[in-house]
Amino acid sequence: MALDTLIEARGVAKTYQSKDGPVESLKPLDFSIREGEFVSVVGPSGCGKSTLLKMVAGLLPISAGTLTLAGKPITGPQKDVGIVFQSAVLLAWRSIEDNILLQAEIRRLPKAAARERARALMQMAGLAGFENKYPWQLSGGMQQRASICRALLHDPSVLLMDEPFGALDAMTREKMNLELQRIWSASKKTVLLITHSIPEAIFLSDRVIVMSERPGSIAAIYDIDLPRPRPLDVMGTERFAAYARTLRAHFFAQGQLDAH
Numbered sequence: 710m711a712l713d714t715l716i717e718a719r720g721v722a723k724t725y726q727s728k729d730g731p732v733e734s735l736k737p738l739d740f741s742i743r744e745g746e747f748v749s750v751v752g753p754s755g756c757g758k759s760t761l762l763k764m765v766a767g768l769l770p771i772s773a774g775t776l777t778l779a780g781k782p783i784t785g786p787q788k789d790v791g792i793v794f795q796s797a798v799l800l801a802w803r804s805i806e807d808n809i810l811l812q813a814e815i816r817r818l819p820k821a822a823a824r825e826r827a828r829a830l831m832q833m834a835g836l837a838g839f840e841n842k843y844p845w846q847l848s849g850g851m852q853q854r855a856s857i858c859r860a861l862l863h864d865p866s867v868l869l870m871d872e873p874f875g876a877l878d879a880m881t882r883e884k885m886n887l888e889l890q891r892i893w894s895a896s897k898k899t900v901l902l903i904t905h906s907i908p909e910a911i912f913l914s915d916r917v918i919v920m921s922e923r924p925g926s927i928a929a930i931y932d933i934d935l936p937r938p939r940p941l942d943v944m945g946t947e948r949f950a951a952y953a954r955t956l957r958a959h960f961f962a963q964g965q966l967d968a969h
């Protein structure tokens with residue numbers, strides 16, 4: 710294992726045992742993610758992206774292979790990881806601030822400092838003034854931003870995100886992409902992001918893992934060699950377009966148009 714490798718998968722596979730028999734979700738995968746790296750995963754619906762993320766989070770056991778975080782096998786929920794799920798998963802009876810503070814309660818973090826950090830994160834995510842509102846009083850995009858704040862509250866070194874911006878309008882999504890780039894470069898977090906958006910994957914990532922149809926396997930891994938920090942106009946450049954064409958070709962070759 711290279712010194713700066715943080716997450717390493719060797720022959721990691723997943724077969725779900727359902728009542729109708731085994732469902733092969735992921736074929737053996739090999740990849741490694743370096744400390745501080747931003748890696749995205751793109752692939753057709755049902756190819757096992759969420760499955761992969763849940764295994765890295767330690768929420769789901771692997772069926773074969775070895776999966777390590779900082780050299781230690783991942784055998785259960787990981788402390789130093791923040792997770793943003795595909796839906797916001799906020800508790801309806803708690804205010805937005807209290808939903809974010811749930812992270813601190815579970816981890817028994819000092820209250821006053823956690824509240825201060827929650828407020829700073831809400832400010833960053835454009836949620837200032839909504840601290841005492843309930844989830845049902847917020848738009849879907851705002852709820853998802855609150856769930857990102859919750860994932861960041863304990864300042865984890867690894868951030869796992871499952872299609873976190875899928876429910877946002879295009880303009881808010883671009884704003885969140887910029888914010889995420891800023892947070893990532895300021896905090897040197899290691900990010901694994903699942904997205905259906907090829908431009909989002911290219912814009913944010915050091916490397917993009919392309920997965921093939923179910924049962925998922927890695928079709929290709931691309932280095933995105935664009936200078937940082939990346940302004941939004943980088944999306945209009947020829948180099949960006951070339952990356953987008955290369956990535957899209959995978960999905961057209963599979964007869965899939967899942968990526969938009």
Ligand SMILES: Nc1ncnc2c1ncn2[C@@H]1O[C@H](COP(=O)(O)OP(=O)(O)OP(=O)(O)O)[C@@H](O)[C@H]1O
Pocket residue numbers: 725726727732733734753754755756757758759760761923
């Ligand atoms: N608990 C489960 N039991 C049995 N099969 C499952 C279970 N969870 C997922 N699967 C199967 O594993 C496959 C991968 O599911 P997963 O949720 O990882 O896909 P995904 O790539 O995240 O898709 P999407 O882009 O639609 O979110 C699916 O085909 C699904 O049928």
Ligand SMILES: [Mg+2]
Pocket residue numbers: 758759760795871
């Ligand atoms: Mg999924």
